[in-house]
Amino acid sequence: MKVRAENAEDMVVMAAYLQDAVVPVEDMAFQPGDETMPGEFVLVAHRFRWEMLGPQEQPVAGDRYERVLCGITFQGVYRARLSGIDRQRDRGDFLDLLTVRAAEGDGAAHVELIFAGDKAIRLEVARTDIVAEDFGEPWPTIFRPHHPVEAR
Template identity: 35%
Template sequence: MTPLKLLALDDEDLKIISAHLQDAVLRVDDMAYLPAQKRFAAVLNRFDWEQALGEGTRPDHHRRRRAALRFDRVFNAQIKGVDPEEKGHVLSLLAIRFEPGDSPSGIIELTFSGDVTIRLDAECIEAELKDLGPVWQTKNKPEHPDAESGAGA
């Protein structure tokens, strides 16, 4: 399967990136806010939902991929629910949402399990998700009993 490379310039684009990153895992030290570059970046292990929901996929044959997520034009980043010094703490991403402010600015919110949230004060939506190459098999598929499609939105 071709590695993903997605750009988000509006809320609809961001929802697509969010769907691909649902259940991605990372450690606290796998992300950084770079104020001089106005950038927030993270390296994650994402569950390959596209492959998992494809026809002919065995129920015990799934994949995870290493991926990079980048947000540009970020003025400020705040983390709530975990101490940033707990560098080895593992986070599981649930969703990415945009709360509009004075157009085109707003807050990009990354919501993780365990009531952890990262809020990015952004000039606008300018994001990129890019697979980095490594792919590995997993028998475990994240479960969402309340979700209709299994991949969320």
């Protein structure tokens, strides 16, 4: 499966597609550009295959859930700022992706990757241009991400 996000409506789909992906810190990289062209931020995630669930949120293909490797490229990136993540100290850690969102503020556009544990990556971008593509074979997992409902 391949998904591209270029605007606010696309970002809603991208966020749903990537929700609960597990991202190894060591599988993220910022490739800076130069004066004439911005760079890109890339990562490989272990994406939970939400699209494989039926109406009762049970697996469509039998009694198992699945994850698959997913390469994600953020084009047109000027700067990557990490919050709560130390690329050297946390190199062997895994981050749980909660959502991805695009916004404008402070006179610049940015994309935020929000992770569990108050961790985040903020990408200052020329424009929203994200491509996520699965690769390799999916593998089974007995674990389905679960989010407790907060009392209001």
